[in-house]
Amino acid sequence: MLEATDVRRQVTAIIAEIKDLDAAAVAEDTRLFSQDGTQASLDFDSLDAFELAMALEECFAIVVTEEVDFQAFKTVRDVVEYVAARQTVAP
Amino acid sequence: MTAPRRRVVVTGLGAVTPFGVGAAALWRGVREGRSAVTALDRGACDLPCRAAGQVRDFDPCQMLGRVEARRLLPFSQFALASAREAWEHAGLAHDAVDGRRVATVVGNGSGGFPCGPALVDGWRARGWRGMDPLTLVKALPDVAAQQVSIALGLGGPILTCTASCASGTMAIGQATEMIRAGRADVALAGGTEAWLTPYGLSTFAALRALSTRDCPPEEASCPFDRRRDGFVPTEGAAMLVLEEREHAQRRRAPVLAEVAGVASTSDAHNQLAPRPDGTAAARCIALALEDAGVAAAEVDYVNAHGTSTPLNDVAETRALKLALGCHASRVAVSSVKSMLGHALGAAGAIESVVTVMALRDGVIPPTINLREPDPACDLDYVAEGPRAAPLRVALKNSFALGGQNACLVYRRVGG
Numbered sequence: 001m002l003e004a005t006d007v008r009r010q011v012t013a014i015i016a017e018i019k020d021l022d023a024a025a026v027a028e029d030t031r032l033f034s035q036d037g038t039q040a041s042l043d044f045d046s047l048d049a050f051e052l053a054m055a056l057e058e059c060f061a062i063v064v065t066e067e068v069d070f071q072a073f074k075t076v077r078d079v080v081e082y083v084a085a086r087q088t089v090a091p
Numbered sequence: 092m093t094a095p096r097r098r099v100v101v102t103g104l105g106a107v108t109p110f111g112v113g114a115a116a117l118w119r120g121v122r123e124g125r126s127a128v129t130a131l132d133r134g135a136c137d138l139p140c141r142a143a144g145q146v147r148d149f150d151p152c153q154m155l156g157r158v159e160a161r162r163l164l165p166f167s168q169f170a171l172a173s174a175r176e177a178w179e180h181a182g183l184a185h186d187a188v189d190g191r192r193v194a195t196v197v198g199n200g201s202g203g204f205p206c207g208p209a210l211v212d213g214w215r216a217r218g219w220r221g222m223d224p225l226t227l228v229k230a231l232p233d234v235a236a237q238q239v240s241i242a243l244g245l246g247g248p249i250l251t252c253t254a255s256c257a258s259g260t261m262a263i264g265q266a267t268e269m270i271r272a273g274r275a276d277v278a279l280a281g282g283t284e285a286w287l288t289p290y291g292l293s294t295f296a297a298l299r300a301l302s303t304r305d306c307p308p309e310e311a312s313c314p315f316d317r318r319r320d321g322f323v324p325t326e327g328a329a330m331l332v333l334e335e336r337e338h339a340q341r342r343r344a345p346v347l348a349e350v351a352g353v354a355s356t357s358d359a360h361n362q363l364a365p366r367p368d369g370t371a372a373a374r375c376i377a378l379a380l381e382d383a384g385v386a387a388a389e390v391d392y393v394n395a396h397g398t399s400t401p402l403n404d405v406a407e408t409r410a411l412k413l414a415l416g417c418h419a420s421r422v423a424v425s426s427v428k429s430m431l432g433h434a435l436g437a438a439g440a441i442e443s444v445v446t447v448m449a450l451r452d453g454v455i456p457p458t459i460n461l462r463e464p465d466p467a468c469d470l471d472y473v474a475e476g477p478r479a480a481p482l483r484v485a486l487k488n489s490f491a492l493g494g495q496n497a498c499l500v501y502r503r504v505g506g
Contacts, residue, residue, distance in 0.1 A: 020158045047228075053224070
């Protein structure tokens with residue numbers, strides 16, 4: 001079981017890798033998907049969401065069920081909380 | 092009274108080949124008569140072939156950025172890099188052009204199937220849930236065209252031509268027809284192929300199509316030589332910017348050549364062997380010349396399909412004799428595959444770039460490694476080395492598996 005800070009650090013690193021950004025540019029309250037351009041976001045698209053699911057499965061040895069709709073995840077924090085709630089085995 | 096036909100010219104070139112990144116590296120290598128074939132080093136354990144044309148200095152992260160490098164298979168990476176080069180070469184990165192009037196036509200033979208085992212691993216282990224979710228959108232052959240269109244904002248007609256070894260030539264022909272018909276003013280057209288994986292090579296090795304001759308790798312591809320025993324596998328891509336002539340003139344684009352004639356025929360004969368008498372290929376040549384309004388005697392150079400397979404080189408020689416008559420014995424014929432090997436769906440596009448440059452510079456690239464001519468191949472194959480010659484009209488042949496024939500006629504523009 002990873003510490004919460006480790007989960008946050010690794011999720012942030014995964015998201016930064018997907019978008020080819022510096023990890024420092026990915027904060028917990030950063031939005032993933034842009035919504036009518038009103039707020040700054042990482043401008044995720046469905047390909048990014050697929051890659052995120054795949055990377056989370058590999059990194060945290062969890063199964064991201066197909067019911068999960070990443071589009072419903074507003075911020076990086078939502079992803080961290082999703083992983084923390086399911087993650088049982090240390091990578 | 093009908094309006095005069097819209098004419099199509101070439102205004103930009105791009106390539107990724109074993110000679111390096113860029114159309115200039117390709118032309119430099121070919122016009123010097125060098126070989127880009129080296130010892131096969133793609134972890135291909137038990138394969139009977141030893142030589143290949145391998146793209147070595149292409150860094151996808153540097154060329155395309157990390158995200159595209161990760162998401163695209165090499166065939167799409169090569170296409171995208173060469174498309175961007177051609178687009179910039181044509182000056183279209185700066186000139187305002189209506190993207191809705193630009194067509195994307197990419198030839199590709201095998202798509203992602205040479206990467207099959209890597210794509211299938213997750214599925215074997217865990218079924219559909221174990222798959223890379225992007226498997227399909229990496230592996231479809233039309234991904235290359237999709238990526239070119241998305242990256243450059245090309246909103247006109249989009250088409251992927253799959254005709255194995257003639258795919259690239261077909262794509263250029265189809266794009267030319269689109270511009271002639273007024274469905275686009277500009278087109279990015281070419282071909283791409285990346286199949287030098289152990290699995291991809293094995294599919295051709297199993298067909299006994301590859302050269303297995305025991306010789307230095309750079310000598311393995313020897314079109315029209317009686318020692319030839321199969322083709323040498325190569326990867327790469329080339330893209331051309333085609334443009335309606337007046338559109339190019341209006342924006343003062345440098346015009347490299349004209350695509351004057353287009354034709355395709357089918358042998359309707361056999362899946363693996365060309366029609367031995369060359370009649371369907373000859374008909375394709377004749378139709379391309381007729382489309383260009385060019386007489387056989389006006390052809391100055393033939394950029395041959397010239398695969399270095401026992402069957403093609405004889406059948407192609409026959410086809411040239413049938414189509415060109417007595418002019419066949421006078422015209423210069425050469426095979427770029429003697430230097431590069433055979434890049435399947437990219438070959439016709441790579442060789443089109445070479446043909447355009449040959450017309451522009453007045454240099455005929457040679458057929459290297461032709462030391463023991465096959466008595467059944469008795470034309471002038473430019474075996475002695477690169478030849479300077481004033482060139483006005485060049486024919487580009489591609490004759491693919493299944494008897495799919497495609498020919499283009501390129502014409503020099505201006506003095």
